[in-house]
Amino acid sequence: MGQKGILAGLPWWVKWIALPVLVCVVFGSLIISVLGIVIDVLFKALLLVALIGGLIFVVKKFTGSSSSKGGDW
Template sequence: MDNLLKSLPWWVKWIGIPVIALVVFGGLVASLISIVVGLLFKVIVFVVLVGALVFVVKRVTSGGSGGNRRDW
């Protein structure tokens, strides 16, 4: 295999083979990227919602502004 690659021109090794790999595995790479981005988005939404819930609970249990619980 090593002799085969050594006998090829540089543009085949550095341009041709990566382009063929992208064409063959491009759909797989795109789906993996979309899964990772979707998971990251869901994690960010989860963190924001948990933070908002903690903020609301702390505000309600501490009495909010002026310590008056009747505002809620």
């Protein structure tokens, strides 16, 4: 007996409201912690890319200007 057999006789509000609410109640903290970890990793990756890009920009700006303008900041 599959999932369609179990849920076949239930009203629509049980399938689309009650079951998702029960899943969120039972696994809510797990879902929130996993989402928090994913968001944290994405934020740190974007921050790393921005810092590396900024470092490359600053290094190229000052090394390019020192060879062409004599090193004045």
